[in-house]
Amino acid sequence: MNKLPKKKTNNFKYFLLSLVAPVVGIVISALLLFFLILLIRKGSISDTLYAFRVMGKTLTSTKDLGYIIARAEPLAISGIAAAIAFRAGVFNIGTEGQYYIGGLVASIYAIYFSIKSPAFHWLNVIFVVLFAMLGGALWALIPAILKMKKGVHEVITTIMMNQIAYTTAKYFVNGPLSGVKVGESLEPKTLDFPPSVTFHKLYDIFHGHFPFPKYIPLYESLFIAAILIFIVYIIIFYTNWGFEIEMLGTNPNAAKYSGVPPRLVVFNAMLWSGAIAGLINLQEIFGIKGYYTHHMTSGLGFDGIAVALIGYNNPIGVVLAALLFGFLRTAGYNLQFELGIPNSTMDLITGFIIIVMVIASVAMNRYISKLRRKEVLSGAGDR
Amino acid sequence: MPGDIILKMENITKRFPGVLANDHINFDLKEKEVHALVGENGAGKSTLMKILYGLYHPDEGTIYIKIDGELKPVKFKNPQDAIRHGIGMVHQHFMLVYGLTTIENIILGYEPSSVIDFDTARKNIEKIMTESGLHVPLDVDVEVLSVGQQQRVEILKVLYRNAKILILDEPTAVLTPQETEELFTIINRLKEQGHSIIFISHKLHEVMEIADRISVMRKGRLVHTMPKSEATKEKIAELMVGHPVLLDVPRPDVTPGDVILEVKDLTVESDTKGVMAVNNVSFHIKAGEIYGIAGVEGNGQAELIEAIYGLRHPKKGQVIIKGEDITGKPTHIIRKKGVSHIPGDRHKFGVFLPFTLADNSILGHHREEKFARYGIFRRFSNISKWAMEIIKKFDVRTPSEKVPMSALSGGNQQKFVVGREISFDHDLMIAAHPTRGVDIGAMEFIYRQLFEEKKQNKAILLVSADLDELLLLSDRIGVMFKGKIIKELDNTNRQVTPKEVGYYMLGGDLESHNGGDTVGGEQIA
Numbered sequence: 001m002n003k004l005p006k007k008k009t010n011n012f013k014y015f016l017l018s019l020v021a022p023v024v025g026i027v028i029s030a031l032l033l034f035f036l037i038l039l040i041r042k043g044s045i046s047d048t049l050y051a052f053r054v055m056g057k058t059l060t061s062t063k064d065l066g067y068i069i070a071r072a073e074p075l076a077i078s079g080i081a082a083a084i085a086f087r088a089g090v091f092n093i094g095t096e097g098q099y100y101i102g103g104l105v106a107s108i109y110a111i112y113f114s115i116k117s118p119a120f121h122w123l124n125v126i127f128v129v130l131f132a133m134l135g136g137a138l139w140a141l142i143p144a145i146l147k148m149k150k151g152v153h154e155v156i157t158t159i160m161m162n163q164i165a166y167t168t169a170k171y172f173v174n175g176p177l178s179g180v181k182v183g184e185s186l187e188p189k190t191l192d193f194p195p196s197v198t199f200h201k202l203y204d205i206f207h208g209h210f211p212f213p214k215y216i217p218l219y220e221s222l223f224i225a226a227i228l229i230f231i232v233y234i235i236i237f238y239t240n241w242g243f244e245i246e247m248l249g250t251n252p253n254a255a256k257y258s259g260v261p262p263r264l265v266v267f268n269a270m271l272w273s274g275a276i277a278g279l280i281n282l283q284e285i286f287g288i289k290g291y292y293t294h295h296m297t298s299g300l301g302f303d304g305i306a307v308a309l310i311g312y313n314n315p316i317g318v319v320l321a322a323l324l325f326g327f328l329r330t331a332g333y334n335l336q337f338e339l340g341i342p343n344s345t346m347d348l349i350t351g352f353i354i355i356v357m358v359i360a361s362v363a364m365n366r367y368i369s370k371l372r373r374k375e376v377l378s379g380a381g382d383r
Numbered sequence: 384m385p386g387d388i389i390l391k392m393e394n395i396t397k398r399f400p401g402v403l404a405n406d407h408i409n410f411d412l413k414e415k416e417v418h419a420l421v422g423e424n425g426a427g428k429s430t431l432m433k434i435l436y437g438l439y440h441p442d443e444g445t446i447y448i449k450i451d452g453e454l455k456p457v458k459f460k461n462p463q464d465a466i467r468h469g470i471g472m473v474h475q476h477f478m479l480v481y482g483l484t485t486i487e488n489i490i491l492g493y494e495p496s497s498v499i500d501f502d503t504a505r506k507n508i509e510k511i512m513t514e515s516g517l518h519v520p521l522d523v524d525v526e527v528l529s530v531g532q533q534q535r536v537e538i539l540k541v542l543y544r545n546a547k548i549l550i551l552d553e554p555t556a557v558l559t560p561q562e563t564e565e566l567f568t569i570i571n572r573l574k575e576q577g578h579s580i581i582f583i584s585h586k587l588h589e590v591m592e593i594a595d596r597i598s599v600m601r602k603g604r605l606v607h608t609m610p611k612s613e614a615t616k617e618k619i620a621e622l623m624v625g626h627p628v629l630l631d632v633p634r635p636d637v638t639p640g641d642v643i644l645e646v647k648d649l650t651v652e653s654d655t656k657g658v659m660a661v662n663n664v665s666f667h668i669k670a671g672e673i674y675g676i677a678g679v680e681g682n683g684q685a686e687l688i689e690a691i692y693g694l695r696h697p698k699k700g701q702v703i704i705k706g707e708d709i710t711g712k713p714t715h716i717i718r719k720k721g722v723s724h725i726p727g728d729r730h731k732f733g734v735f736l737p738f739t740l741a742d743n744s745i746l747g748h749h750r751e752e753k754f755a756r757y758g759i760f761r762r763f764s765n766i767s768k769w770a771m772e773i774i775k776k777f778d779v780r781t782p783s784e785k786v787p788m789s790a791l792s793g794g795n796q797q798k799f800v801v802g803r804e805i806s807f808d809h810d811l812m813i814a815a816h817p818t819r820g821v822d823i824g825a826m827e828f829i830y831r832q833l834f835e836e837k838k839q840n841k842a843i844l845l846v847s848a849d850l851d852e853l854l855l856l857s858d859r860i861g862v863m864f865k866g867k868i869i870k871e872l873d874n875t876n877r878q879v880t881p882k883e884v885g886y887y888m889l890g891g892d893l894e895s896h897n898g899g900d901t902v903g904g905e906q907i908a
Binding site: 011238239240241243244246247250251253254256257258259260261369372373375376 | 692693694713714715716717718724726731732733734735736737738742746747749750755758759760761780781782785786787789790791
């Protein structure tokens with residue numbers, strides 16, 4: 001009966017097998033990239049090899065590593081938000097709008113209600129987080145209610161809510177919250193946030209003991225992301241909340257049979273997905289800019305869906321996928337700078353990775369379940 | 384009388400990864416013969432038939448078909464090839480297109496010309512119908528036909544494609560006893576007209592009734608072929624499982640105790656608004672009693688269970704468990720009050736296939752302190768221990784509790800579900816089709832477990848489409864027809880006959896006894 005160690009190695013084997021698909025996706029995409037660059041550089045092998053060296057250097061320079069992390073941060077949060085909904089079998093396409101509104105609500109707090117004394121900075125940060133989550137959840141509330149009460153499909157409602165979110169943000173920035181003074185820049189924006197609210201640079205917090213240069217946009221929001229990912233990880237894998245979400249995403253009928261109220265769990269998953277989505281762009285709003293504007297980085301919500309997909313809806317996978325995206329973007333900028341290779345080449349590669357990975361993972365899953373069955377059948381006599 | 388051999392399968396071998404599905408099988412079929420193929424699930428019957436029908440290709444072996452008076456080897460690339468050689472298959476799950484009429488379904492994929500010539504088709508089909516005795520209305524949507532009629536359409540489809548050899552895969556699984564008899568009449572008639580039939584079934588008494596020869600398969604091998612004259616039910620069962628099975632599991636003698644479940648005037652709306660799936664149903668079950676519900680599927684059994692189990696809100700009436708009214712309470716509360724439920728459709732309701740056995744072992748009770756601290760933080764070691772207990776106690780064949788449910792065979796999955804539901808504290812067990820899709824070995828095991836439940840003074844509500852099972856297990860049987868229990872039969876001494884139940888399953892003497900008042904949802908007096 002001493003088969004505990006065997007069991008462990010077996011599960012480890014299946015874990016390794018599940019990594020095959022992303023690796024295959026990346027390797028095949030790297031090949032494609034090789035030929036693309038070859039094409040762009042008119043067949044010059046030496047240029048192409050140089051391009052790959054540039055990409056390699058991206059991984060070794062501290063400056064680039066800093067940028068990779070900074071770019072991965074909002075994508076990781078966005079990926080987590082999407083993953084929570086996906087796990088419950090809900091397609092929250094509305095993370096895009098939810099972060100616009102989350103940021104807006106947090107900004108209203110920052111401008112009008114925040115504590116002005118720098119001693120209460122951390123309290124302000126906590127309130128910013130709470131209000132951003134509130135805003136995101138609020139934006140997910142309407143699709144969630146419609147889904148729960150009337151069964152309206154969330155893809156349609158959340159997409160529409162995205163459009164409304166953008167115009168709402170635009171209205172607030174140009175109207176009630178407008179902070180543009182005569183004679184200043186024409187960029188529509190709100191008033192600047194008080195210094196007691198804006199996020200500090202990690203470089204300053206660590207008094208220069210930080211490995212990355214001062215100009216790298218890494219702020220306290222990185223802590224927020226880390227804590228969030230940790231909490232979500234615990235919830236997904238160690239609590240009944242995560243278990244019930246997973247039940248619902250896997251088999252709603254069996255979930256019902258198990259006494260899990262399906263509508264309620266979907267409703268909650270949707271709200272929490274929205275709440276987390278509210279946090280996506282705090283880095284830019286409260287760190288880089290220090291004011292709110294609807295002219296901020298857009299598309300983070302949609303990128304997050306891709307991140308969740310590549311990361312298998314697993315928080316750790318999501319972090320790795322976000323770092324991969326961060327790397328591809330940073331490397332893309334370097335390639336453009338050094339060789340004039342268009343930045344969008346990297347977007348193309350990102351899309352290609354997803355497609356190859358999805359195909360590979362379908363094949364791998366089939367292979368894995370075959371292997372599992374075989375193992376059970378052959379091991380059946382042991383007991 | 385059976386004539387010459389018209390089909391021969393020689394040394395057919397088919398391997399799947401890790402499984403030898405067919406091991407050098409020799410099988411033949413004579414002209415005008417019904418050759419029954421029996422065996423447990425996973426014995427290799429379906430694989431063999433799929434090879435014959437061109438869906439699988441054998442690794443070894445040859446198929447011979449009589450062409451122009453002599454047996455010639457053939458190779459089927461696909462079912463079209465098989466059909467061209469006169470082989471037709473009636474699948475267990477009908478392959479009909481709802482929304483199309485009967486005639487359209489029959490000619491679909493085999494239209495007489497590119498511009499459909501319905502007149503010629505109709506003439507051909509009508510000729511087949513008069514010859515075979517298979518009468519079905521041709522111009523109605525197949526969806527409105529009864530299950531028995533839909534099956535006839537399936538057989539007509541095969542005959543329309545000029546099949547000489549008919550493969551019937553578990554054709555009686557969905558039929559009432561009366562419909563089964565009609566099917567047998569048709570089979571005999573087809574036989575007389577020169578057709579040969581391969582009849583796959585679980586039900587031994589049917590095999591004994593209809594077959595000329597019987598082949599038994601076990602674990603990928605064809606263990607024995609015999610003429611009916613040499614066969615007995617016991618002998619077939621023994622060959623199927625390899626050891627004699629006491630299908631007649633002795634019933635424990637238990638004096639019924641207090642009333643555990645009481646259902647009063649329960650009325651439940653079906654998915655179609657305004658139609659009552661369950662209509663004023665009342666009954667009670669005492670401790671140590673098995674109450675069977677018989678009925679053709681779709682007469683309200685599923686909705687009745689869902690209402691008791693809290694998955695559906697009753698429109699009217701009460702469900703009382705141990706004196707406590709639980710009508711309309713949510714499922715997890717009802718489970719806590721001591722209700723266990725073996726769901727009818729295991730894959731749809733009973734398990735999460737990608738989850739591990741451990742995760743599957745606590746469904747419905749996962750919030751209990753034993754499995755989760757404060758009802759939230761899951762206690763994995765307790766869950767694993769619990770799963771291991773079920774696995775050991777109910778002989779589930781698996782290397783560990785950490786494998787996904789999907790890796791187990793159907794019988795083992797069902798054993799696990801039954802074991803799980805028995806293991807939780809309960810007073811009422813709702814068992815819906817507890818042996819559906821499992822082999823005789825597992826079936827007997829489950830019967831014994833249910834009797835063990837009875838001995839433990841549990842009240843058991845048994846819903847089953849298998850009459851033999853109901854008659855074997857139940858103390859009382861309520862027959863449901865159009866949402867009502869139209870007859871309650873006392874079966875304490877197993878005195879009820881299948882015929883009797885079948886009579887009421889089709890509505891029985893409603894007209895004469897009740898004056899035809901309250902049938903169905905629409906005409907309540």
